[in-house]
Amino acid sequence: MQRKYPNLCKPIKIGNVNFRNRMFSAPMGGTDITADCTIGRASTAFYELRAKGGAASVTVSECVVHPETEGSHMYHLDLQTVGSLSSFTYTADAIRRHGAIASVELSHSGQYAGTYLTDKNKKHGLAQWGPSALVRPDGLEVKELTEELISDIVTAYGKCAGLAKRAGFEMIMIHGGHGWLINQFLSPYFNHRTDKYGGPLENRVRFAQAVLDSVRDSVGLGFPIEFRMSGSELFEGGYDLAEGIEIAKLLESRVDLLHVSAGTYQRGFSVTHPSMFLPHGSNVYLAAEIKKHVSVPVATVGGLNDPAMMEEIIATGKADVVEMARALLADHELPRKVMSNRDEDIVKCLRCFTCMAERAVTSTRRCTVNPLIGRELDGVEIVPSSRSCKVLVAGGGPGGLEAAITAAKRGHKVILCEKSDQLGGILKGEQAIPFKYEMYELGVTLGKLAEDAGVEIRLNTLVTKEYLEKENVDALIIAVGSEPLVPPIPGLNGDNVIVVNDYYLEKDKVSDQVVVLGGGQAGCEAAVHLAQEGKTVHLVEMRTELAPDANIRHRPILLKEIENYKIHVHTEYKGLSVTDEGVVCANAAGEEQLVPGTSVICALGQRARRNVVEDLIDCAPYVAQIGDCVKPSTITTAVYQGYHAALDI
Template identity: 85%
Template sequence: MQRKYPNLCKPIQIGNVDFRNRMFSAPMGGTDITADCTIGRASTAFYELRAKGGAAAVTVSECMVHPDTDGSHAYHLDLQTVGSLASFTYTADAIRRHGAIASVELSHSGQYAGTYLTDKDKKRSLAQWGPSAGVRPDGLEVKELTQEIIDEIAAAYGNCAGLAKRAGFEMVMIHGGHGWLINQFLSPYFNRRTDKYGGSLENRVRFAREVLDRVRKTVGAGFPIEFRMSGSELFDGGYDLAEGIQIAKLLESRVDLLHVSAGTYQRGFSITHPSMFLSHGCNVYLAAAIKKQVSVPVATLGGLNDPAAMEEIIAGGKADIVEMARALLADHELPRKVMSNRGADIVKCLRCFTCMAERVATSTRRCTVNPLIGRELDGTEVVPAAQPHKVLVAGGGPGGLKAAITAARRGHQVILCEKTNELGGILKGEQAIFFKYEMYELGVTLGKLAQDAGVEIRLQTTVTKEYAEKEKVDALIIAVGSEPLIPPIPGLKGDNVVVVNNYYMEKDKVSDQVVVLGGGLAGCEAAIHLAREGKTVHLVEMRNELAPDANIRHRPILLKEIEKNKIHAHTGYKALRVTEEGAVCADDSGREQVVPGTSVICALGQRARREVVEELLDCAPYVAQIGDCVRASTITTAIYQGYHAALDI
């Protein structure tokens, strides 16, 4: 067959190992870590899903090589921990049996030991060691590594690599970026030593070389070693791209693949993991610059999810391999879809950080658009129903569409009714905000998948009690969503007011002086968009903080964008009335304040359409309520509930 993306689909040999395509699954922390720091069954299933989806390599993250000096928050691989070698063996086998190459990321956190522990108090009892003594920003003391301990840690990398090979892994990744220990040695910001490991770049690279030499001695020639590095640390005091190129040149003889990332977790999370406010592939230039200077293959990554863009990266000689993490959570079948020319079927990552926020909050994983993530042991295949039924889905938003797709794949006869002339529900409103456009695309993609699955879609059709009973369905899934909350504030229905959900249809009405009423997630993101358009924006929030409904990863990035775009935020302000000049508000002391703006965006939240739900509750033998019509919530909730409602039929 003629491949639409021939460069992405082309095999590549690294060391003595053949990889089936150029799409690798980048390191992602698993979903369970046992009390003994081994890989749990849920994590094995988590990694296996990426292999089943067609990735050429799947990297397990992270294996901490020297627990004595790294108060570990992740896996251990040694012969002393009961079950350690076995857990890695089962995981390597689960990855390899689907044609992917199993790799493991070998790490040491250095002075950032315990960073991802859910119990933040516990990390105070852990060991924090680094290249130089000092005090972390959070007040924890960092001890300087001695020569004896440096030698132990380098040897530990080699020992772990040998055990990984014994367990069936066919590649290892040495983590030398993102602020972890090897990066701390490379960085002039962290490394203030005056011995053979500090000062000149040659000295700062010494520890990385010693680690790689130990690993090579253990795994032998031809066994692929991937070295993950930050092409630039991207902050004052860290090394820049010019020095990153020199680091790559000094290390290339010891590695088979240079994996070029960016920044550090501690001083640039939203750069290392590009947020929705940054362009896709914003870090590719680092890999492209390094590739020109080295002879070994180079991998790039960073917010990549579009096959056409990834094809161009490889075709244009910017990198030899693209690596994805979040994109393969959103759609684990992305590589298989690329290989079979089904790029239009890819469910794209929204870069919403739900996956990483859940990791911090509960030490698990969840994905907004993929209900399987973190729950792989519950089953990853949609099994045909024993007896097909007639199913009616009321509502064409993300939850209703996911329910319809899943029910159709089970063999049911599915009718989906949407009262407007377009699918997507609340996602339709995102098409006018460029950094949220992929949320709009999600509705388009789910609509296509529903049609391809055989769902009968009836637009401009409202499901009433009479309609549902006339159809005589066996199952009814109610996904009628929510509607904007518009309080009885005088003037809020005036001509100068646009409800945020309708902005995409009325954006030309919005002037250059805007008041956004509502400082929740929707209001904040609308304010950022308007400010980026050059408008003067005032953001009004009744509570004392902005975006409390944003997740723990997205919120800090959102607040920085508000500050960067010079948005005037007014917290503790309650809107009293809207006039042609703006919004009259009461501040937290009760005094009236005029917030100026000739246009007003109403973003005061959503309310569930409960009256519609209550009318339909008795219209079929099986009735399920999903998403916002139960309680105004998130895309994550709607997708997850829609998927399982269809499985329950």
């Protein structure tokens, strides 16, 4: 067949191993790490899903090589712990049986030991070790590694690599970036040693070279070693791209694949994992420049989810391999869809950080757009129903669309009714905000997938009791969503006021002086967008803090954007009235203040359409309520509930 993306689909040989395409699943930490730090069954299923989806390689992350100096609750691989070797063996087998190459990331956090502990207080009971003694910004003391301990750690990398090979892994990734121990040795910011491991670059790179030599001695020639590095640390005091090139040149003879990432977790999380506020492929330039100076294959990573962009990266020689993490959570079948020319069916990552926030909060995984993630053991196949039912879904938002697609895949006759003239629900409003455009695209993609699955879509159709009586359905899924909360504030219905949901319809009405009334996540993101357009923006919030409804990964990035764009923030301000000059508010002291602006964006939240639900609740033998019509929540909730409501029919 003629491949639409021939370069992306082309196999590649690294070391003595053949990979089926150029799309690799980048390291992602598992979730059910046992008390003994073995791989739990849920994590095995988590990694297997990417292999089934067509990725050429799937990397298990992170395996700590030297628990004596790194007490984080991450994977350990040894012969002493019952179940350790077998858990890695079962995981490698689960990946390999689908045609993907199983890889494991060997790691040491160094002075950042304990970062991934759920109970952060336990960090204070750990021994943090680094290249140099210092006190971390959080007050934790870091001890300098002795040469004897360095030698022990180097040996441990080799032992762990040998056990990984024994377990069935066919590639090893050495984590040398993002502020972890190897990167700490490479970095002039962290490494102040005066011995053979410190000072000039040829000394700072010595630890990485020793680690790679130890691993090579254990796995042998031809066994691929991938080295993950930050092309630049991207902060003052760290090494820059020019020095990143020199590091790559000093290491290339010892590796089979250079995996070029960016920044550090501690000083640039949203750069290492590009946020929605950054362009896709924002870190590719680092790999592209390093590739000019080395002879081994180079991989690039960071916010990539568009096959056309990835094809161009490979075709123009910027990199030999593209690696994805979040994109393959959003759609684990992305590589299979690319290989079969079905790229229009790809459900794209929203870069919303739900996946990372969930791991930090509950020690599990979720994905906003993929209900399987973190729950793979519950079943990843949609099993046809023993009896075909007539199903009506009321509401064409993300939850309703997911329910309709799933019900149709089970063999049911599905009708989806949407009262407006366009699918997508609340996502329609995101088309006018460039950094949230993929949320709008989600509605479009789910609409296409629903049609392809055989769902009968009826637009401009309001579902009522009478309508349902006429249709006589077996099952009803109510997904009618929420409506904007517009309190009876004088002037809030004026011509100079736009409800944030309707911004995409009325954006041309917005002047250069704007007040955003409501500092939740939606209001904050609208404020950032308006500031990006060069408008003067005032953000008014009744509570003491902004965006409390944003997840713990996205929120600090969002607040930083508000700071960077110099948005005028007014917390503990209660809106009293809206005038042509702005919003009259009461401050924390009860004093009236005019917040100036000739346009006002109303972003005061959403209210569930409970009246609609109550009218329809008895209109079918099986009735499910999902998403915002239950209570205003997230796309994540709507999609997950929609998927399972359809499975329950």
